[in-house]
Amino acid sequence: RNWGWIRRQGRDVRELPLMIESFRLWQELNAELDQDIGYRQGGSTYLAETDAELAERAAWLDAAEGFQLD
Structure with missing residues (x-):
């Protein structure tokens, strides 16, 4: 069971x-x-505890930019 999640991030x-x-x-x-x-459409927040994690999140956002996610 996936608990109904449609994860984007x-x-x-x-x-x-x-x-x-x-x-x-x-x-x-x-x-x-x-x-x-x-x-129901919900949401979640991803946090970064280190500069390395922040860089990882930023790299993903850059890679996903062309998909027009909100």
């Missing part, structure tokens, strides 16, 4: 197209099935 950049499509499908599923399936 920190994924391998090669997975982002699949994640984007998954996110789109889940957003439309309530309307498609004409019922509330319980999907």
